[in-house]
Amino acid sequence: MTDISDTILVKDAQDGNVHAVGALYDRYQPRIYKYVRTRVYDHHRAQDLTGEVFLLMIKNLSSYRDMGVPFSAWLYRIAHNLLINHFHKENRAEWVPISHAENSHHRISNPSVVLEQQLELEWLLKALEKLDEIQREVIILRFLADLSLKEVAHVLNKTVSAVKAIQHRGLLALKIALSEMAKE
């Protein structure tokens, strides 16, 4: 299934092929969940929001046109907007508190491996809290969600050069935040 391009899957899905929708879900659900999870503390809420992203994807699928903007960027933008709306309603961002992170499902599958990884992740998420909203979003989309500069630019409605500059400043701020945390 993975050798079928997004373009073909999206075209088939737009033509009503539900199986193509399933393939898109299988392909992007883990990545979208990861993205949502970096912003939403509660696993179940993150899971629900991930589902909502795909419902919105289906609802708006007919409006998507491949005009140089990858489908992945379009989908992440739906997720991004959904999170903005979610936080707007909640009136705050839901960051993953260190104290709660150990309840994450990661620890369940392979504690010995996950423990080390999770420590890094916790550290990273906590440091990201200290960044500006836009810097945090760029770092997450670029290096945790693996989006290209162009895709991030589309998700955040910014130019590539602006994202490049924000990325630079964000990394600098993140390094400072990590250094300060190391001293604490």
Place this chain on the structure above:
Amino acid sequence: MQDLDSLLQDKIDLLEVGESLDTCLMDLPEQEANLLKLVATIRKVDFSAPEGSEFTEQRSQVLNYAQQTLKGKQISNGGRDTAFPNLLDQVRSILDRLLSRRELAFGAVALLVMFACVFLFLATAGLMGWMINQDNQVAEVPGISTAEFESIDKQPIVITPLTTEQIAATEAVAQATPAGSPTDVAVEYVPVTRATPALPEIDPKTAAVQVMQGSAQIQTGDEGEWVTVNQVGTLVAGQRIRTGKFSKVILTFYDGSEVHLGANTVIFVDELDAQPTGKAPRIVKLTQRLGETEHIVTSRDEKGARYKITTPGGIGTVQGTKFSVLVTEDLLTRFAVTEGELEVNNLNKAVVVKPGQSTITIAGQKPSEAVFQINGEGEVSQIGLAWIISGQSFQITKHTNIVGDPQVGDLVRVEGYTTFDGKNVAVRILLLQHALTNQFTLTGEVEEIGGGLWKVSGQELVVNDETSIEGDIEIGDTVYVSGVILTGGTLLAERIILVDETPGLAFFFVGLVQEIYDNYWVISDRVISIDGNSTITPGIAVGDLVVVRGRILEDDIWLARSITLSSNEATFEFTGIVQTIDPWTVSGISFEMRDWTIVEPGIEAGDLVRVNGTILSDGTWVATRISSLENLPLHVIVFVGIVNSTAPWVVNGLPLVISDDTIITGEITVGTPVIVTIQLMEDGTWVVLSIRPIHPLFGFGCLSVNAPVTGITGNQIILGNWAPITLDDDVDVDGEIKVNSVILFHVCGLHDGTVVIIQIIVIYQPVIIIVPPPPKGNGNHNG
């Protein structure tokens, strides 16, 4: 910082394609090297998603929702091959997956049994067909029997339908998300530009019509109804075509000749048989009642060939040439030639017009002798009986066509000719752009709002009844102000716009309504999407001039916020991402540039910019100013002015305090037009950030002058009443200049009073033939 941004990104790119970290770290400054190490560390963080089983139920919900939402599409898909097996296979796959899970299998089997019982009951009761018809998925899906489909469609046993709350929540999110995001798409928006349809097939007796801009209508016979041309059409003898405001239309004949029609132009096709070379003589006879046309006529020399255009002021006949015809409302006709020759006849007088020349005819009068054209764009520095444009004087006659009420300081296009005694006469003067000098822009925070006085970024702004205030502006809001600097430095705000954070980029323009549909309108060839939030003045119809405001969304979708009737000048403004430079395209829209277009330095593809401009009479969009919106500067005034003094610095009468940090670029002398950028301090004082020249060679403007060479002395050429031109390395000469050569030269008048010749093109070398005296008789060329 910009270079380091790119340098770091280049290294990240290398890292992402598998280069070792050590290799990537080479040549990086220490700080960026540390950041790259950080990127490598982040990339190692394994943030695994939960196992797939946790999402199985959600997957089913998503697919069920897709089935409900997309089923109409499935029907329309017909038998098209897809990358996937049919719906039956797909649901079987889902079933297999679900049944493989023990915790669901039992319930699923139980529900399947229940479903089978219900199915048999309904079939027995004869209700099966009724139910199938209630669900319009059933009958038309190819390759699936009714029974199979029924079994598929009734899969709720394993696919949990969405709850009403879930769907409602989804709808709410979609509605609450600000405009511009893909989640708020309630109607299908249409990109601002649309594909141009192919030209229709034509024959020698048919011309192809292509509406390049604006609108056109065709009438058959005197009593026929005017029928609107939808982008392309055809025209035959006996028909006539007229164009609307801001319009440009091309007629193409079978032999390859073309006629370009400008705005408000009316052409009759009297005879048409545009046979190609080698067939039969080409016959094209047109009548131009009004407006402006440009003819590109393929060269033909066979006997009997005719390309003739009749006007109220005479008949023009050619064999092969490039020429233009202007017919004004008071029936002045001007024939102007670019290439070849044109013979103009009226009242038994024939005038041969050659390249660079024109002849003026008035209805009921004989055509004037051919005179040399002078055209150009520049600043008006005097109006009255004689106008001074681009530093040159032009006589005004009762037939001079002045469009747009230009005033001193404004930029205009002038078209005229030089009389035999050396005077320039203006045939037409068109306003291009109001005065650029003294204009300012300011982006800052609103501190006070008074009746006639606002304070923005510590600066007092005069606000009067003519100030356009857009948006519900309150103290504390960020606004964009444009206006003029009055004598003494008072800032008069002409326009104050709320800089909001609504997604999408703002635009407005004045345009002609061409087509009206439910979800989009075509206005001046821009496809403008409409949705439930668009406010439209009732009664607007095709052909009306309107002001359109809105926002540019992704995929070059221009969504209207409001459409109202216009009484304004034809201007436009929009913000967008630069897609290409030279030619310029921003947010899917192409526009033209001029020597006087102000472009802030450093703008490159991918940047966010604001484009201001003017719309010419033929609908062409010409940019007057392109400003960068990257890292939008706050509390900064940008204005254009003329340098009065450089020691001390005075621009437009405003004394400017220069510091060591002020960036002054280019050669600036008294009279140079400059852009001044000023940082506003909290105490209200100004700090000049930069002064740089605009249009170093433009000055008052530039003219294209056609003239014969009357003499050559050393490296100087003499052109009638013009001052001798010295040919040096700065003058680009195209062709060999001889006495009697007809040349076209571009001359620009600078603000310090000097005149610069930029280019000389030899149009043609007349062949001097000594002929015997003509025989007795009137000798006219009519026929």
